[in-house]
Amino acid sequence: MAVSESDILRSEVRWAMIVGVAVAVIFAAVIYTGIELHVNPPSNIETIDPKALHLSNEFTESNLGTRVEPEGRITTRIVATQFAFDPPCVVVPANEPVTLRLTTPDVIHGILVTGTNVNTMIVPGYVAQVHTVFTKTGDLLMPCHEYCGLGHSQMWATVRVVPRESFRPDAEGRVACD
């Protein structure tokens, strides 16, 4: 036996320490991201009757899309259905806090907005909510990323990020793609 047991043990302990440091560094980065950069997994437990979205005050057809609320918060409401988003295009201002609120009357869907960290599932019976700030202007693709049926691959929407000065709400506070 050329390599003694204690030699092996020593190198294993050293290796475990190196791995421990690596894990600690990654953990520290994750905690820093959550606390300092405010990047967290979207979590919102809010129920809604999926059979009566059209009767809910919030997700009626006329209330969908982007709206500047009376308090000044900007909220975008989208209903995901098999196999389209309603509305298929939403406008949001750049460099402003925006709240996305989504729900579905049918099956589980999901969204991500390309080039951003926006990513959530949309589960029937619940309202998915994501707070974010879009920094780059332009049309961003928002596909459904949860297989929801045969038309899943045709299901996407556009998030149009416009500069603050081009974001002009109407009398009701709404902004829509033309």
Place this chain on the structure above:
Amino acid sequence: MLFLLLGRSALAGKTRSEDTGLSQADLDTVMEEVPKGALALSASAVLLLLCGWFFVYFFIFVPRGTVG
């Protein structure tokens, strides 16, 4: 490809040791080097993985902005 290389070198080592008739003492000397090689391999693998993780973190994840 890797399997091929490993297989060939193992085979080559075998034939060489049979040809030259290495003593047990020689083999023991070689075995002492084994943990160093394994450590070097795992260290570079983990270092690469860490570099990849931090590359994605700083250059992709953080610039994509805040969510919550």
